Amino acid sequence: MSQKKALVVDDSTVTRLMIRKIISDKHPNWEILEAESADKAKSILPDHPDIDLFSLDQNMPGTISGLDLAENLISNYPNSKIVLITANIQDAIKNRAKDLGITFIEKPVTVEKIIPFLETI
Amino acid sequence: MNNLTELERDSLCELFNISLGGAAKLMSEMISDEILLTVPSLKLISKAEARNFENLSKQEVCTVEQKFVGDIGNGSAFLLFHKSASLEIVKMMMKDYVALNEVSQFEKDALSEIGNIILNAILSNLAKMSNYKIETHIPEFFSGKYEELFINSTSNPNEDNSILLVFIDYQLKGKEIKGYIFFILNFDSIKNLSRVLIEKLK
Numbered sequence: 001m002s003q004k005k006a007l008v009v010d011d012s013t014v015t016r017l018m019i020r021k022i023i024s025d026k027h028p029n030w031e032i033l034e035a036e037s038a039d040k041a042k043s044i045l046p047d048h049p050d051i052d053l054f055s056l057d058q059n060m061p062g063t064i065s066g067l068d069l070a071e072n073l074i075s076n077y078p079n080s081k082i083v084l085i086t087a088n089i090q091d092a093i094k095n096r097a098k099d100l101g102i103t104f105i106e107k108p109v110t111v112e113k114i115i116p117f118l119e120t121i
Numbered sequence: 122m123n124n125l126t127e128l129e130r131d132s133l134c135e136l137f138n139i140s141l142g143g144a145a146k147l148m149s150e151m152i153s154d155e156i157l158l159t160v161p162s163l164k165l166i167s168k169a170e171a172r173n174f175e176n177l178s179k180q181e182v183c184t185v186e187q188k189f190v191g192d193i194g195n196g197s198a199f200l201l202f203h204k205s206a207s208l209e210i211v212k213m214m215m216k217d218y219v220a221l222n223e224v225s226q227f228e229k230d231a232l233s234e235i236g237n238i239i240l241n242a243i244l245s246n247l248a249k250m251s252n253y254k255i256e257t258h259i260p261e262f263f264s265g266k267y268e269e270l271f272i273n274s275t276s277n278p279n280e281d282n283s284i285l286l287v288f289i290d291y292q293l294k295g296k297e298i299k300g301y302i303f304f305i306l307n308f309d310s311i312k313n314l315s316r317v318l319i320e321k322l323k
Contacts, residue, residue: 011259012234014227017218059237061259087241088257090248107238108151 004121005050007033009041009066010057010085018109019055019085025111026118037062038069051080053121058086058093067096074100081121085109125165129315133287136318137163140246141289141302144239148291151235152213155294163287165311168271171286171303177267183207184263184270185236189244192253194310198244199303200236204264206298207232233262243302251317285311 004027008019016034023032033048035041039062045051054073056066070082083103086093097104105113125133145156172178181204188197202210211231212224219227237260248255263270287304 012230012237014215014218014231014234017227021218059257059259087238089242089245090255092254107234107241108147110150 003029003031004052005031005033005048006053006055007035007041007044007048007051008055009035009038009060009069010055011036011060012057015057015085015107015109019114022109022111022114023053023118026115036060038064038066041069042072045076051077053118054080054082056082056084056086058084058088067093067100067102070097070100070102081117083114083117085114125312125315128319129312130163130165132315132318132322133311134163136247136250136314137243137287137289139250140243141291143246144242144302145291147238147242148235151238152210152293154213154296157292157294158290163289165285165287165308168286168305171288172268172271174286174288180267181205181265182263182267182270183232185233185240186261186263187236187240187244188258188261189255190258191248191255193247193251193255193314194307196304196306196310198240199270199301199305200239201267201301201303202232203299206300207264209296209298210235210293229262229264233260236260236262239302247314250321251314252321253314253317287311 006023008016010016020032023030035044037060056070058066060066066084066086073082083105084097085105085107087107089106094104103117141158145158149156182201183204184199184201186197186199208225208228211228212221214231214235215224215227241257244255244257285306285308289302290299292299
């Protein structure tokens, strides 16, 4: 079985640390990449055409939001799973994620919230 | 100082009580401890009064500010901790993820993320209950004297009476940790918000 790869995009180091630990505990062999903004994530994508899971924050410094990045990923990574993990829980954000077919998880991150999503991969 | 009618005040109390209840649940989830809401009411005070609120003025504090814009007007929401309590809160939040001797290096980031989660939850609920659209910015962390908080946000001292703050207290059960959530919002915006809420209740 080939090793899977995840990219965690969040401007909070603490949240990246938490998501990394939850994924690693569930899947010790996965490679986990991190980016502190959607812009930074976009810059490293060309080197990683094989990402299986994207965990995205919504509000981050830089020119694009998590959902804007997600729109880009849907066309370029059609077989990958995307989850939006954000504190911005306004209906407008939830509805846009739903329209894009993206899993929406409210911060704070917890094992209970993420594991059901990980089990779909 | 500007005043609200009893009905306007009551509608805002209800809005912030409901919002804070959700926020307290989230914070409780983050630090695995119960949050007590010690003063389930709101206070509308001028910025001048806020400078001396509960003798905070000379105290060292940590705050996370979440600026927002939208139908409600432009404003800021703050989560405030006494500086002495901030590391304790981070320890509670990070205990499952890093060794205790590593916690301090995450203090600023962890408090910023707590503020991000709590304040966004309140603002999202406020948007939902009022049908307003609210756009939030990236949270900003501040550590220093409480009185310095207001230096940058007051361009004209004569505008003091046009700015109001909503203070809400909370406390961690069994611990000497107390914090505040407050909003800086133009009085006209607060009055307008209360009227929207009253209309919805009719």
